[in-house]
Amino acid sequence: MIFVDRESELRKLETYLKLRLSGTKTFVLVYGLRRVGKSSVVDKFLESRIGFRIDCSSMVSGGDFFCGVYSALSEIGADRAVLDRYHGLYERPLDDDLKMLEYAFRLLNDAASRFDYLVVAFDELHGFIENFSRLRDERLDIARAKLLWKLRDLIQRTNNNIFIIVITSAGFLFEEYGKADEAFLALFHRLEIKPLNREPSILLAKKLMDSAGIGYTQEALEKLAELSGGIPRIIELLVGLLVGYDRATSNIVVEKIKDALVRGEFDEFFESYINFVADFSKWDKTTILRVLRCVAEKKKPKEISNLTRLKYNTVLNILTSLRKMGVLTKKNEITYPLLAEWLLAGKHPPMGRRRIDLLMQALGIAFESYIRELLREVRREVIIEGEELFFGTASKLTIKPIDDVRVEGKTDFVAHQVDCTNIVGEIKLGLITKPDIKRLVERARKYQDARVIAIAKEADPLAIAEAVRQGVIIISHEGVKQLAKKLRKPPIL
Numbered sequence: 001m002i003f004v005d006r007e008s009e010l011r012k013l014e015t016y017l018k019l020r021l022s023g024t025k026t027f028v029l030v031y032g033l034r035r036v037g038k039s040s041v042v043d044k045f046l047e048s049r050i051g052f053r054i055d056c057s058s059m060v061s062g063g064d065f066f067c068g069v070y071s072a073l074s075e076i077g078a079d080r081a082v083l084d085r086y087h088g089l090y091e092r093p094l095d096d097d098l099k100m101l102e103y104a105f106r107l108l109n110d111a112a113s114r115f116d117y118l119v120v121a122f123d124e125l126h127g128f129i130e131n132f133s134r135l136r137d138e139r140l141d142i143a144r145a146k147l148l149w150k151l152r153d154l155i156q157r158t159n160n161n162i163f164i165i166v167i168t169s170a171g172f173l174f175e176e177y178g179k180a181d182e183a184f185l186a187l188f189h190r191l192e193i194k195p196l197n198r199e200p201s202i203l204l205a206k207k208l209m210d211s212a213g214i215g216y217t218q219e220a221l222e223k224l225a226e227l228s229g230g231i232p233r234i235i236e237l238l239v240g241l242l243v244g245y246d247r248a249t250s251n252i253v254v255e256k257i258k259d260a261l262v263r264g265e266f267d268e269f270f271e272s273y274i275n276f277v278a279d280f281s282k283w284d285k286t287t288i289l290r291v292l293r294c295v296a297e298k299k300k301p302k303e304i305s306n307l308t309r310l311k312y313n314t315v316l317n318i319l320t321s322l323r324k325m326g327v328l329t330k331k332n333e334i335t336y337p338l339l340a341e342w343l344l345a346g347k348h349p350p351m352g353r354r355r356i357d358l359l360m361q362a363l364g365i366a367f368e369s370y371i372r373e374l375l376r377e378v379r380r381e382v383i384i385e386g387e388e389l390f391f392g393t394a395s396k397l398t399i400k401p402i403d404d405v406r407v408e409g410k411t412d413f414v415a416h417q418v419d420c421t422n423i424v425g426e427i428k429l430g431l432i433t434k435p436d437i438k439r440l441v442e443r444a445r446k447y448q449d450a451r452v453i454a455i456a457k458e459a460d461p462l463a464i465a466e467a468v469r470q471g472v473i474i475i476s477h478e479g480v481k482q483l484a485k486k487l488r489k490p491p492i493l
Contacts, residue, residue, distance in 0.1 A: 002204060002207045002208060002211065003040065003044055004196070004200045004203050004204045004207070005196055005197070005199075005200030005203070005204075006037070006040075006041050006044065006193075009041050009191060009193060010041065010044060010045055012191055013028065013041075013042075013045045013165070013191070014045075016028050016163070016189060016191075017049075017117075017119065017163050020160070020162075020163040021117055021160070021161060021163070023160055025156065025187070026163070026189065027155060027163070027164045027165070027166070027187050027188050027189070028163075028164075028165045028166070028188055028189050028190075028191055029165075029166045029168065029185065029188035029189070029190050029191070030042060030165055030166070030167045030168070030191050030193060031167075031168050031169065031190065031191075031192055031193070032169070032192050032193035032194060033169065033195065033231065033326065033335075033336065034169045034272075034273055034276060035231055035232070035233035035234065035269075036193050036194070036195055036230075036231055036232070036233075037193055037196075037231075037232045037233070038123075038167050038169075038193045039053065039123055039167060040232065041193055042121045042123070042165060042167060045119070046119060046121070049117075049119050050076065050115050050116070050117060050118055050119065051076070051118055051119025051120060051121065051163075052072040052073070052075065052076055052119075052120065052121070053072075053121035053123050053167075054068045054069065054072050054120075054121065054122055054123060055068075055123045055124060056068065056122050056123060056124050056125050056127055056128040057123070057124035057127035057128070058127065058131070059127070059128040059131060059132070060128075060131040060132060060135055061093075061097050061100070061132065061135075062093070062094075062096070062097030062098060062099065062100030062101045062104070062132075063093030063094070063097070063100050064128075065100065065101055065104050065128065066089060066090070066093060066100045066101070066103055066104040066107070067090055067093065069104045069107055069108060069120075070083065070086060070089075070090045070104075070107060073107065073108075073111050078111040078114070079111065079114045082107070082110045082111050082114065083111075085110070086103065086107050086110075089103055097132070098146070098147075098150050101150060101151070101154060102154065105154040105155075105157070105158060108120060108158060108159075108162060109158060109159045109162070112158075112159050112161055112162045113159065113161075115161065116161065117161040117162070117163065118161060118162050118163070119163045119165065120162060120163070120164050120165070121164075121165040121166075121167060122164070122165070122166050122167065123167040124167065124168060124169065125166045125167070125168055126168045126169070126280075129144065129147060129148065129151075130144075130279065130280075132147055133147060141178065144180065145178065145179075145180035148180040148181060148183070148184040149180055149183070149184075151184060152180075152183055152184045152187060155187060156187065166188060169276065194230075195229055195230030195231055195337075196225075196230035196231075196232065197230060198222075198225055198226075198230075200230075201224070201225035201228060201230045201235060202221045202222060202224075202225045204232060204235050205221045205224040205225055205228075205235050205238075205239060206221055208235065208236060208239040209221070209239055209242070209248070212239060212242075212243055214239070214242050214243065214245055214246075214247075214248055215245070215246050215247035215248065216242075216247065216248045216249075217247070217248070217249050217250065217373070217376065218406070219249065219250040219369055219372060219373065220248045220249050220250050220252070220253050222250070223250040223253045223254065223369075224238050224239065224253060227253070227254075227257060227337065227338060227341075227363065228337050228338070229336070229337025229338070230337070231336075231337050234337050234338060237266070237269070238253070238257060241256040241257065241260050241265075242256060249373045249376070250369045250373060251369070251370065251373050254363050257338075257341070257363060258345070258359060258363060261338075261341055261342055261345035261346075261359065262345050262354065264346070266338065266342050267342075267346070270338075270339060270342045273336065273339070274288060274289060274292075277322075277325060277327055280325065281321055281322075281325065282321075283318055283321065286349070287308075287310070287318065288318070288322070289343075289348050289349065290307075290308045290310075290348075290349045290350050291304060291308060291310075291315065291318050291319070291322070292322075292327070292334065292339070292343055292348075293343045293344075293348045293349060293350065293351065294307055294308065294350065295319075295328065295332060295333070295334055295340075296334060296339075296340040296341075296343040296344050297344070297351070297355065301315050301316055301319065301332075307350045307351075308349075308350050319332055341359055341363060344359040345359050367427065367429055368412055368413075368427045371412075371413065371425075371427050371455060371480065372405050372407070372413050374480070374483060374484060374487065374489060375399075375402055375405045375413065375415045375423075376402065376405050377487050377489060378399050378400075378401060378402040378415075378487065379401055379402075380401055381398065381399070381400050381401065382398070382399045382483065382486050382487065383396055383397070383398050383399075384396060384397045384399075384475075384479055384482050384483055384486070386479075386482075388476075388478075389475065389476055389478055389479035389482060390473055390474060390475060390476065390479065391459045391464050391467075391474045391476060392464060392468075393464060393467045393468055393472065393473050393474045394473045397453070397473055397475065397479075399417075399423070399483075400417040400418060400419055400421075401417060401418045402415045402416065402417055402418070402423075403416055403417070403418050404416040409443070410439075410443060411424060411425075411426075411440075411443050411444075412425055412426050412427040413425045413427070414447065414450075421449055421450065421451070422447045422449075422450040422451070423450065423451050423452075423453060424440070424443065424444040424447050424450045424451070424452050424453075425440075425452070425453045425454065425455060426439075426440040426453075426454040426455070426456075427454075427455045427456075428454065428455065428456040428457065429457060430456070430457050430458060431456065431457065431458045431459070431460060432454055432456035432458070432459045432460070432463050432474060433460055433462070433463050434460070434462040434463045434465075434466045436454070436463065437454065437463050437466040437467050437470060437472055438466065438470075440452060440454055440472065441470045441472060451473070452470070452471065452472045452473070453472065453473045453474070453475055454467065454472060454473070454474045454475070455474075455475045455476075455477070455479075455480060456474055456475075456476070456477075457476070457477045459474050459476075
């Protein structure tokens with residue numbers, strides 16, 4: 001397991017464990033977005049400790065819960081005599097589900113008495129709670145309340161050397177229910193596992209790329225971090241798309257992701273997420289998809305109402321619900337990484353067609369990145385000729401083979417040529433002015449004998465005059481197209 005930047009969370013778990021072992025009623029609820037790395041953090045915490053993690057997501061009965069506990073204790077080498085006493089219940093669980101829960105916690109207490117301490121992590125416990133409640137022969141809310149009160153009582157009564165961690169993607173959703181939920185949650189200290197920040201995301205992408213033997217540019221790593229939103233599982237999926245490339249660039253990353261989205265390679269991942277949201281919402285999956293597709297297309301609530309034919313107040317209620325669940329931000333933007341792009345790439349309602357234009361915009365193909373990637377492809381001497389390509393600042397430009405291109409401070413790029421000279425440049429999407437030229441020349445002074453170029457769509461007369469005076473070459477966007485053509489690379493639109 002490649003693991004980065006969770007030291008703070010691990011320290012907090014260690015502190016909570018010490019509190020529990022000092023005799024306090026300390027238990028922890030670990031929560032966060034799906035695939036953000038909650039289980040990985042707990043697994044890392046368990047590496048050097050006595051304990052285990054049980055996946056409760058598919059459990060439906062007290063017997064399932066008991067068997068999960070029994071199996072986990074067997075795997076960590078719990079006392080054989082203790083396990084033998086409960087072996088009959090493992091082979092033939094009772095029909096009484098709540099009684100089986102009692103036996104599960106009795107087993108934990110008996111087994112823990114032979115250890116200095118025992119860490120027990122119940123992963124996706126909300127799955128067990130929902131499955132159990134739906135299959136009872138009584139109203140769902142009543143069955144749910146009975147289970148939560150029972151679990152609360154059993155957890156409180158565990159031996160002082162048992163430290164319980166509950167892991168859930170829905171910890172923040174329990175509050176939508178009643179008193180039993182509030183009482184259950186009141187047992188726990190809460191620890192949110194948030195997405196990785198930019199630098200740890202880049203580090204994780206780098207480690208995964210190195211592990212897979214994939215070459216890469218710094219911009220490629222940054223693009224992976226940006227598009228993943230700091231979700232470790234997403235980073236893993238994106239790196240998987242690049243297997244086989246000797247050297248991945250940011251443009252390759254974007255193209256591979258776009259193709260994967262259109263082919264449906266992320267369908268299973270996001271379908272399960274939408275199903276999860278629907279399970280914990282009063283809105284059905286189709287309605288959620290329709291609204292989210294409109295949000296991905298930057299539609300306002302009134303537009304969403306018109307397109308989906310839902311009442312305006314209903315749309316507002318759905319958006320509020322999705323914000324509470326963390327699916328949307330306070331500004332009604334989609335929170336989850338790549339979800340907006342997935343919605344745009346698929347034939348989801350109400351538009352029912354792919355929006356590749358918005359998809360490419362959402363993926364963020366930047367002109368600056370394109371220029372830097374283009375320069376990296378200069379492997380032989382390239383000459384661009386034609387005064388009209390340089391706004392009269394030159395008649396031709398010779399670029400020698402380049403072995404490195406980087407961004408330094410406020411300088412858009414520094415391209416190092418194999419003859420040990422640098423090209424220092426400024427990139428403008430629109431008009432370049434005289435102050436722009438002056439600032440560029442000032443920044444270039446720290447690079448000895450560097451050539452200075454500016455790339456712009458337009459140049460005002462004063463900028464052209466200043467460029468000629470300072471020896472700066474201004475390349476038009478048409479000149480960039482000529483460079484791409486000579487390098488046999490597609491022009492940016």
